[in-house]
Amino acid sequence: MRDAAPQGTYKVQALDRAFAVLDLLGESETPLGLAQVAASLQLHKSTAHRFLMVLERHRMVERTANGKFRLGLRLFDFGNRAIEQYDLRDRAQPHLRRLVAETEETAHLALLEAARVIYIDKIEPTRAVRMITRIGASNPVHCTSVGKAMLAFLPPERAAEILRRIRYERLTTRTIATPEALRAELDKTRRRGYAVDDEELEEGLRCIAVPVLDAQRLPVAAVSVSGPSFRVTAQKLPSIANYLLQCVRGISVDMGYTPAGRATRTALSA
Amino acid sequence: MRDAAPQGTYKVQALDRAFAVLDLLGESETPLGLAQVAASLQLHKSTAHRFLMVLERHRMVERTANGKFRLGLRLFDFGNRAIEQYDLRDRAQPHLRRLVAETEETAHLALLEAARVIYIDKIEPTRAVRMITRIGASNPVHCTSVGKAMLAFLPPERAAEILRRIRYERLTTRTIATPEALRAELDKTRRRGYAVDDEELEEGLRCIAVPVLDAQRLPVAAVSVSGPSFRVTAQKLPSIANYLLQCVRGISVDMGYTPAGRATRTALSA
DNA sequence: TCTAGCTTCTCAAATGATGGGACGCGCGTC
DNA sequence: GACGCGCGTCCCATCATTTGAGAAGCTAGA
Numbered sequence: 001m002r003d004a005a006p007q008g009t010y011k012v013q014a015l016d017r018a019f020a021v022l023d024l025l026g027e028s029e030t031p032l033g034l035a036q037v038a039a040s041l042q043l044h045k046s047t048a049h050r051f052l053m054v055l056e057r058h059r060m061v062e063r064t065a066n067g068k069f070r071l072g073l074r075l076f077d078f079g080n081r082a083i084e085q086y087d088l089r090d091r092a093q094p095h096l097r098r099l100v101a102e103t104e105e106t107a108h109l110a111l112l113e114a115a116r117v118i119y120i121d122k123i124e125p126t127r128a129v130r131m132i133t134r135i136g137a138s139n140p141v142h143c144t145s146v147g148k149a150m151l152a153f154l155p156p157e158r159a160a161e162i163l164r165r166i167r168y169e170r171l172t173t174r175t176i177a178t179p180e181a182l183r184a185e186l187d188k189t190r191r192r193g194y195a196v197d198d199e200e201l202e203e204g205l206r207c208i209a210v211p212v213l214d215a216q217r218l219p220v221a222a223v224s225v226s227g228p229s230f231r232v233t234a235q236k237l238p239s240i241a242n243y244l245l246q247c248v249r250g251i252s253v254d255m256g257y258t259p260a261g262r263a264t265r266t267a268l269s270a
Numbered sequence: 271m272r273d274a275a276p277q278g279t280y281k282v283q284a285l286d287r288a289f290a291v292l293d294l295l296g297e298s299e300t301p302l303g304l305a306q307v308a309a310s311l312q313l314h315k316s317t318a319h320r321f322l323m324v325l326e327r328h329r330m331v332e333r334t335a336n337g338k339f340r341l342g343l344r345l346f347d348f349g350n351r352a353i354e355q356y357d358l359r360d361r362a363q364p365h366l367r368r369l370v371a372e373t374e375e376t377a378h379l380a381l382l383e384a385a386r387v388i389y390i391d392k393i394e395p396t397r398a399v400r401m402i403t404r405i406g407a408s409n410p411v412h413c414t415s416v417g418k419a420m421l422a423f424l425p426p427e428r429a430a431e432i433l434r435r436i437r438y439e440r441l442t443t444r445t446i447a448t449p450e451a452l453r454a455e456l457d458k459t460r461r462r463g464y465a466v467d468d469e470e471l472e473e474g475l476r477c478i479a480v481p482v483l484d485a486q487r488l489p490v491a492a493v494s495v496s497g498p499s500f501r502v503t504a505q506k507l508p509s510i511a512n513y514l515l516q517c518v519r520g521i522s523v524d525m526g527y528t529p530a531g532r533a534t535r536t537a538l539s540a
Numbered sequence: 541t542c543t544a545g546c547t548t549c550t551c552a553a554a555t556g557a558t559g560g561g562a563c564g565c566g567c568g569t570c
Numbered sequence: 571g572a573c574g575c576g577c578g579t580c581c582c583a584t585c586a587t588t589t590g591a592g593a594a595g596c597t598a599g600a
Contacts (some may be wrong), residue, residue, distance in 0.1 A: 010323035014284035014557075019328050023423035035577055044559045047408070049579070058289050065356035067578075073381070073388050073406075079349020082341035082405030093395075107302030111343070112290040113329070119345050126364075136343075199421040239573065281555065284588075304547060314590045319548070337547080541600100548595070554596070563580080570573080 009055045014051075017043065022053055022071065025061060033067035079136065086111065088212070088221055088255060089120050094125045095250040096223065102243045105227035110134065110146040110209075112219070114164040117147045122222075139201060142182055144167050145209035146222035148195035152186040153211045153219045159186075175200045193243040195222075199229060206232040210244045215257045222249050277485050284321075287313065291321055292341065295331060301338035314446050350408065356381065358482070358491055360404060367391045369517040370423045373510055375497035378403065378438075380416040380479075382489070385435040387417045389421045390491075412436050413445045415479035416492035418465035423481045423489045429456075445470045452531040463513040465492075469499060476502040480514045493518050527535065 020041050025032060032040075038048035052069055055061040059074035063094040083089055091111065096107045100123045109121040116138040133139075141147030142160065151159050169176045176182050189195040209224035225240050226232070232240070275502050297328060302310075308318035322339055325331040329344035353359055359379065366377045370393045379391040386408040411417030411432065421429050438447045446452050459465040467477040479494035495510050496502070502510070 010285050010320050010327070011587095012288075012320060012324045015288050015321070015324050015328070018288075019286050019330070022348060027347055033577070034579090045578075046559055046561090046580080047557085050280050050282060050557085051285070053579095054282045054285050057280065058285070062383070070355065071348060073352060073383055073390075074353040075345065076388070076390065077406040077408070078292060078296055078341060079346040079352075081406060082343055082345040082349075082403065085340065100477075113332075113343055118346070120343075120346065133424055134350060134354065136347040138347070139501070195386040281556090315547080316549080316590055316592090317588085320588085352553095536559080543600085544598090546596080546598105548593105549592100550593085551589105553589085554585105555587090555589075556585105558583105558585085560583100561581090563578105565577085565579100567575085567577105568573105569575100570571105 013035050015094075016065075017041070017047075018055060019053055020074075021048070021055065022060060025069060025071050028070075031064045031070040035069050037069065086120065088220075088251070091254040092121065092212075092223070092251045093123070095247045095254070097252075098123065098249040098250075099123075099223070099225065100125050103156075103227075103240055104224050105225050105240075107233060107247075108223050108224045108226065110150075110224065112141070112147070112150045112162075113138070113160050114181055114223075115141050115148070115167075117141055117144050117222070118183055140166065140169060140171075142168060143171050143197065143200040144224075145195045145197035145207040145226075146224045147184060147269055148197070148221040149209040149211045149224070150219040152189040152195060153213070155218070159227065171201055172203050174198060192241075194237075194244060198227075198238065204229050208232070208237055208240055208244065210241065210248050212248045212251050212255075214252070214255070215259065223251070285312070287317075288321055288325060289479060291318070292330060292345075293324065295339060295341050298340075301340040303338050307339065335399045349495035353390055356390065356491075358521070358525060361522045362391065362482075362493070363393070363490075364515045364526070365520040366391065368520075369393075369493070369495065369513055370395050372513045373495050373497075375495045375510075378416065378479075378494045378496065380420075380492050381431075382411070382416075382417070382420045382491075382495065383408070385432050385437075387411055387412050387414050387420070387492070390484075410436065410439060410441075412438060413441050413466035413467065414466045414467040414494075415496075416494045418452075418455060418459050418467070419479040419481045419494070420489040420493040422459035422484070424464060425522070426486070441471055442469055442473050444468060464507075464514060466507065467494075467496075474499050474539065478502070478507055478514065480508055480518050482518045482521050483526075483527065484522070484525070 021037060022038060034049055034052060037052065038045045041048065047139055052061060052207055052258060056063065059072040061069045062072040063069055073196045082100045092109050096109060099107045100219060104125045106125065107123045108119050110119050116140045118135055119135055122135050141151055149160060151162060163179060170177050176185055194210045204224060206229045207226035209222045210223040212223060213217035214220045223244060225244060291307060294307060295308055304315065304319055304322060307322065308315045311318065322331060326333065329342040331339045332342040333339055362379050366379060369377045374395045376395065377393045378389050380387045380389050388408045389403055389405055392403060394406050411421055421432060433449060433452065440447050446455055464478055464480045469475060475496060476499040477494045477496035479492045481489035482491040482493060484490045493514060497513060
C-alpha cells in the first residue's frame with residue numbers, strides 16, 4: 001500500500017501499523033477514539049478496530065471510561081525490563097542525587113543509540129522549573145552535551161560511524177551544523193575533559209556533560225547538568241565539571257568498573 | 271495455527287507473534303539468538319528472522335555486539351509515555367521518600383489494572399536488601415496489601431466486578447484462597463483503615479498499604495511499606511500505618527485533590 | 541579444509557488479514 | 571418524537587500479505 005513505511009527492507013505490514021497506532025497514542029496528549037485513530041493513520045475503521053482490540057488484549061493500550069484509547073501499562077512493564085540490563089540506572093541514582101544537591105540544577109543520565117541520545121534518568125532540584133525532557137525521550141547527538149561527551153571519548157572508528165549518520169538538523173541558531181564544526185568541537189571537548197551545549201538544543205538552555213567510562217575506558221553513558229544560561233554561566237562551568245567528574249567516578253566505582261589504577265585522569269581531567 | 275492464542279476473539283497473528291517475541295526477550299535474563307527465539311516460539315527461522323528485523327527497525331529490540339537480540343529502548347520510551355498521564359508518580363516520589371526515611375523499609379506505589387496491581391514506583395531504604403519486585407511488574411490483587419487497600423475502598427459494584435475476575439492462586443500457605451475469606455479481609459481492612467499482607471504473597475514478607483484517594487474519594491493508587499516479617503512486626507503496624515496515612519494525604523494534596531474538608535477521616539482513620 | 545551451527549535471503553503457495561458495508565446505539569437538532 | 575449523524579462493533583468473501591522450505595553465506599573450531 002501507499003504506506004509511509006520506513007525504508008527498511010523487511011516488512012510486516014501488521015507490525016508497522018500496530019506500532020503506528022502506538023506511536024499515535026504516544027504522541028497524543030489525550031486519549032483518542034477509534035475514529036480518530038483510523039482517520040489519522042488512514043486505516044479503515046474495522047482494521048483499526050481489530051488492531052486496537054488485539055493491542056488491548058495484550059495490554060499495550062487501554063480504554064478510558066469513555067471508551068477512548070491510550071497507551072497501556074504493559075508498555076511500562078516492557079520498558080522497565082528493557083533498561084533492567086543497564087542497571088547502571090539504579091546504581092547511578094544516588095550519585096545523580098548528590099550532584100543535583102551540589103549544583104542545584106537538573107541532572108540527566110543518557111545512553112547513546114545510533115545517532116541519538118536517550119535519557120534514561122533525570123533528577124530535578126527541589127522546586128526547580130520543570131524541564132522539558134521526558135525520561136525515555138531522545139535527542140540528536142550533535143546538539144546535546146551528553147551526545148558530545150560520549151562521542152568525544154569513543155574510539156575513532158565507532159565515532160566516525162556515528163558521525164556519518166548524523167543529519168545536521170538545526171534546532172537553534174547555535175546548533176552545530178557541519179561535520180567539521182562538530183569535529184572541532186569534539187577535539188575541544190576531549191581537551192578540556194567535558195562537553196558543553198551552549199544553547200544548541202534550546203535557546204536559553206546550557207548544559208555540561210561528561211561520559212561514564214567502563215572498565216575498558218569506553219563511554220557507556222553520560223551525565224549532564226543543565227540549567228538556564230543565566231544561572232549556568234561560563235564561569236561556573238569548571239566548578240560544575242568538577243562535581244560531574246566526581247559523580248561519574250562514583251558511578252563507575254559502583255558499577256564495578258575498576259578505576260584503572262592511576263589512569264583515571266587520562267581522558268577526564270582538565 | 272495451533273497457537274496458544276489468549277482466548278480473546280480478535281486476532282492478528284502477526285501481532286500475537288511479535289508480542290510473544292518481546293515477551294520471550296523480556297523474560298530471558300540474557301539476550302537470545304535467532305535460533306533460540308525461533309525454537310522457543312515454534313516459529314520458522316525465516317519467520318522469526320523477519321519479525322526480529324522489523325522489531326529492530328522499530329527499535330523494539332536491539333542487537334548486542336555478538337548479534338543476539340534483546341529488548342530495545344524504544345520500549346522504554348513508550349513505557350514512560352504510558353505512565354506520563356499518571357503524573358501521580360512524579361508527585362508522589364518526595365512523599366514516598368519521606369515515608370522510607372521514616373520507616374526504613376521499602377515503599378511501593380501501585381495502580382490497579384483488571385485484577386492485578388502494577389507497581390509504578392519503588393523506593394528502597396539505603397543499604398536494604400534489594401527487594402524482589404521490579405517497577406512495572408504486577409501481582410494478583412488478592413495477595414497484596416496494595417491490592418486489598420484499593421479493593422476495600424472501591425465502590426461496591428466496581429469491587430465486585432474485580433472480585434469476580436480473581437483466580438485465587440495460592441502463592442504461600444497464607445494466601446487468601448476463597449472469595450469469602452477475601453470479602454472478610456476487605457471488611458477488616460475497611461474497619462481498621464489499612465490493608466495488611468501477612469506473608470500472603472511471599473514467605474517472610476509483610477506489607478501494609480493504604481489507598482491514595484482522589485477528589486471523589488475513590489482510590490486511584492495505593493502506597494505500601496514492605497519488609498521482612500521480623501522487622502515489620504504486628505506491634506509496629508499501627509505506627510507504620512500512621513506514616514502511610516500522612517504520606518498519602520500529602521500525595522493527594524499535591525495532586526490537587528481537595529482534602530474534602532472535614533471528611534478526610536471517612537474512610538481512612540482507624 | 542571440512543563440518544556444524546548459525547544467520548540471511550528468495551520465491552511460490554495459501555493462509556490470514558483486509559476493508560466494504562450492515563447494524564445498533566446515543567446524542568443533539570429540527 | 572423523529573431524524574440524521576457520528577461512532578463503535580461485527581461479518582465475511584476476496585486477495586494482498588505473510589508464510590516457511592530450502593538454498594546460500596558466514597564463522598569458528600577441529
